[in-house]
Amino acid sequence: MYVSERASLPKEEESDTEAADASVGTVETGAQSVVAALENAGVDFLFGVTGGAIMPVYDALYENEEMTHVTMAHEQGAAHAADAYGIVSGEPGVCMATSGPGATNLMTGIADANMDSDPIVALTGQVPTDFVGNDAFQETDTIGITQPITKYNMFSDDADTVGDDVATAWALANEGRQGPTLVDLPKDVTKNETEVQPGGPETPDTYSPPSEADEKIVQEAAMALARADRPVILAGGGVIKAEASEQLRQFAREYGVPVITTMPGTGAFPEDDPLSLEIAGMHGTGYANLAVSNCDYLLGVGTRFDDRLTGDIETFAPDAAVAHIDIDPAEISKNIHADYPLIGDAKRVIRQLDDAIPTAPECAAWRETCDSWKEEYPLDYEMPEDEPLKPQYVVEKYDDVTPADTIVAAGVGQHQMWAWQYWTWTAPRTWVTSHGLGTMGYAVPAAIGAKLAAPEQEVVAFDGDGSFLMTAQELTVAVRENLDLTIVVLNNEAVGMVRQWQDGFYEGRHMASEYPWIPEFDKLAEAFGAKGLRVVDSENVEETIQQAREYDGPAVIDAIIDPSENVYPMVPSGGDNARFALNEQHLEDH
Amino acid sequence: MHPEGRRNDQGIRIDPEVEAEHPQERAVLSALVTHEPGVLAEVSGLFSRRQFNIESLTVGPTVDGDLARMTIVIEETRPGIDQAKKQLEKRIPVISVRELDDDAVQRELVIVKVNGDDPDKVNAITEMYDGQTLDAGPRTITIEITGDEQKIDDAVDAYRQFGIRELVRTGYAALARGEAPTAQVKQPNRAPTEAQIATEEVSDD
Numbered sequence: 001m002y003v004s005e006r007a008s009l010p011k012e013e014e015s016d017t018e019a020a021d022a023s024v025g026t027v028e029t030g031a032q033s034v035v036a037a038l039e040n041a042g043v044d045f046l047f048g049v050t051g052g053a054i055m056p057v058y059d060a061l062y063e064n065e066e067m068t069h070v071t072m073a074h075e076q077g078a079a080h081a082a083d084a085y086g087i088v089s090g091e092p093g094v095c096m097a098t099s100g101p102g103a104t105n106l107m108t109g110i111a112d113a114n115m116d117s118d119p120i121v122a123l124t125g126q127v128p129t130d131f132v133g134n135d136a137f138q139e140t141d142t143i144g145i146t147q148p149i150t151k152y153n154m155f156s157d158d159a160d161t162v163g164d165d166v167a168t169a170w171a172l173a174n175e176g177r178q179g180p181t182l183v184d185l186p187k188d189v190t191k192n193e194t195e196v197q198p199g200g201p202e203t204p205d206t207y208s209p210p211s212e213a214d215e216k217i218v219q220e221a222a223m224a225l226a227r228a229d230r231p232v233i234l235a236g237g238g239v240i241k242a243e244a245s246e247q248l249r250q251f252a253r254e255y256g257v258p259v260i261t262t263m264p265g266t267g268a269f270p271e272d273d274p275l276s277l278e279i280a281g282m283h284g285t286g287y288a289n290l291a292v293s294n295c296d297y298l299l300g301v302g303t304r305f306d307d308r309l310t311g312d313i314e315t316f317a318p319d320a321a322v323a324h325i326d327i328d329p330a331e332i333s334k335n336i337h338a339d340y341p342l343i344g345d346a347k348r349v350i351r352q353l354d355d356a357i358p359t360a361p362e363c364a365a366w367r368e369t370c371d372s373w374k375e376e377y378p379l380d381y382e383m384p385e386d387e388p389l390k391p392q393y394v395v396e397k398y399d400d401v402t403p404a405d406t407i408v409a410a411g412v413g414q415h416q417m418w419a420w421q422y423w424t425w426t427a428p429r430t431w432v433t434s435h436g437l438g439t440m441g442y443a444v445p446a447a448i449g450a451k452l453a454a455p456e457q458e459v460v461a462f463d464g465d466g467s468f469l470m471t472a473q474e475l476t477v478a479v480r481e482n483l484d485l486t487i488v489v490l491n492n493e494a495v496g497m498v499r500q501w502q503d504g505f506y507e508g509r510h511m512a513s514e515y516p517w518i519p520e521f522d523k524l525a526e527a528f529g530a531k532g533l534r535v536v537d538s539e540n541v542e543e544t545i546q547q548a549r550e551y552d553g554p555a556v557i558d559a560i561i562d563p564s565e566n567v568y569p570m571v572p573s574g575g576d577n578a579r580f581a582l583n584e585q586h587l588e589d590h
Numbered sequence: 591m592h593p594e595g596r597r598n599d600q601g602i603r604i605d606p607e608v609e610a611e612h613p614q615e616r617a618v619l620s621a622l623v624t625h626e627p628g629v630l631a632e633v634s635g636l637f638s639r640r641q642f643n644i645e646s647l648t649v650g651p652t653v654d655g656d657l658a659r660m661t662i663v664i665e666e667t668r669p670g671i672d673q674a675k676k677q678l679e680k681r682i683p684v685i686s687v688r689e690l691d692d693d694a695v696q697r698e699l700v701i702v703k704v705n706g707d708d709p710d711k712v713n714a715i716t717e718m719y720d721g722q723t724l725d726a727g728p729r730t731i732t733i734e735i736t737g738d739e740q741k742i743d744d745a746v747d748a749y750r751q752f753g754i755r756e757l758v759r760t761g762y763a764a765l766a767r768g769e770a771p772t773a774q775v776k777q778p779n780r781a782p783t784e785a786q787i788a789t790e791e792v793s794d795d
Contacts, residue, residue, distance in 0.1 A: 152681075334673060
């Protein structure tokens with residue numbers, strides 16, 4: 001079985017990549033140099049689909065024993081699996097594809113990683129350099145297409161430097177604000193001879209991400225926090241990326257500040273802590289959104305204040321002085337004006353604030369108010385005696401029977417929101433989904449990448465019927481690799497989130513959102529060689545879940561849920577977070 | 591559910607910083623970038639996809655053959671200019687970015703081809719604008735003028751009477767005035783700055 005030392009454990013201060021150098025054999029071709037560079041970086045898994053222009057690199061992997069290549073069914077699956085691997089392990093996931101359609105099929109996954117700052121390295125084959133620009137077979141301008149959706153991309157044009165290009169791409173994906181990088185590999189460059197050994201992963205000399213925030217602004221931000229009556233911390237995905245969850249927890253507890261997480265920040269702060277107000281945004285909890293709307297001090301950490309979080313920016317935290325910690329200066333005051341811009345690494349800046357703050361804010365009354373909102377607006381759904389089955393119940397049950405470090409993947413849509421809302425999150429790197437890009441089909445390949453990154457942890461993917469149909473073919477990979485994971489399809493025979501919007505904002509005109517016929521997913525799973533299960537009533541939910549968990553390999557539960565169930569609370573797009581709808585009637589009143 | 595505070599009746603935040611209507615400004619940005627294929631496309635793509643209003647963009651190599659300098663003129667609000675600078679600086683091939691002061695040395699070049707029916711009058715205008723005749727034939731005269739935008743606009747207007755057949759403008763190239771640095775390499779111990787290289791070259795003579 002796979003042994004990963006990284007699997008979602010807190011990162012050590014120093015990576016062990018240097019030690020790997022000695023084990024890399026002598027390179028003779030550009031392709032071998034690419035492989036050596038990946039080995040130097042400590043890469044364990046490659047997710048890809050082979051093809052003409054990338055064949056030299058695949059050939060160089062033939063005798064490699066250090067890395068495992070996982071052949072995916074589709075390149076989009078390769079990118080998502082690498083993305084999930086990056087989220088769970090904290091280090092770049094690597095995906096590979098050939099030129100032309102192979103490269104274009106990666107795009108959705110690369111764009112997804114770019115939106116969520118997930119570290120991935122994409123290696124794409126390219127036609128030989130002499131053919132580039134001539135519309136050769138399977139040629140496409142991969143560099144041109146990926147420029148807007150990568151942190152950095154490069155066209156390798158020399159066998160002597162191609163390994164270094166890959167090493168640089170890995171380092172850039174990993175350091176600073178993480179993100180996707182891509183190296184385009186023309187076939188002649190990878191085939192050509194070279195004796196040059198690639199170096200270790202290093203960023204260019206000119207690349208220097210900020211580390212500590214301006215001390216004067218830290219002092220001011222700390223003083224303002226100490227004087228605040230109604231402070232909140234808004235923890236974003238950057239907290240997890242910076243491995244700052246522990247610092248944030250200590251900080252919040254020491255100073256008694258309530259914590260809200262964004263969708264990517266979910267898991268940064270444990271939801272079973274009394275200070276947790278859980279999740280904010282369009283489908284966040286009422287209490288979190290009320291706290292954001294009523295706070296007088298908001299410390300945003302590693303968040304880009306996305307529109308699904310803020311709603312109308314004019315009504316977002318209208319009374320608050322905003323302190324914003326981010327490693328990317330371009331995020332400061334981009335969407336929400338920062339009164340205290342704190343540019344730096346989240347872990348270090350939280351430490352700086354901790355050193356600078358003179359006293360804890362006196363906010364016991366505020367905490368009580370927040371608690372009262374929790375009582376007043378709990379996350380809730382109506383539970384019938386047995387049928388129809390409620391999706392929220394399935395999520396809650398699964399959470400009940402699994403260990404706390406269980407990794408949850410999700411696609412995009414209603415099922416994703418139910419999973420997000422009704423799972424109790426306690427650990428970072430356990431919530432693996434597509435946030436910014438909203439990529440349906442993310443769940444199945446993500447579950448594969450997550451399982452390989454953390455083989456000791458249980459993995460469940462919640463998916464929708466629409467979302468599942470987009471990447472269900474990746475089941476073949478889960479079966480072939482014998483990955484012990486479960487996919488729960490919350491099946492309402494519709495693109496449910498679109499239908500919910502049609503009900504709310506398009507007078508119930510269900511255009512293209514309902515499926516007149518969809519496959520029986522349990523039987524589909526069996527056809528792939530996975531375990532197929534079906535559940536239609538609440539009574540059998542727990543037993544079905546246990547059957548799936550006990551099965552040694554991938555299992556799919558087709559959960560036939562109440563098609564009329566919708567996601568609440570909901571803040572209509574561009575709305576005021578304080579005016580969330582708890583049900584359909586509320587939404588109509590807006 | 592709205593608390594009292596910095597809000598108006600509709601619950602909208604009242605914050606001079608946020609509420610302020612920012613006028614459009616013209617800003618001249620100088621960017622030092624790695625001199626490699628695709629960087630121009632990357633920078634121009636960045637400006638178009640983030641909807642920054644670009645007036646002109648020029649690029650050319652520097653004393654250091656590995657580096658190129660871009661001069662970018664944008665029309666944006668103050669927050670827009672700041673955001674454009676930050677987004678630009680974030681790209682990996684962009685080494686540094688600096689917004690130049692108003693007193694920076696700025697020049698644009700225009701090449702105008704006019705009908706050659708009245709060469710004396712054309713020459714008089716060319717002299718007036720300190721221009722240079724690049725090509726003169728029986729039917730056309732082609733002139734080069736350099737200067738700031740206003741001077742070039744005026745010159746082009748003056749040539750109109752002869753009938754302008756074609757013209758081309760380069761957009762601004764600019765450097766900071768005097769001792770003030772334009773965008774430079776940030777870590778001089780790793781790579782010499784343009785200024786250092788220039789000094790070395792002078793001392794070699």
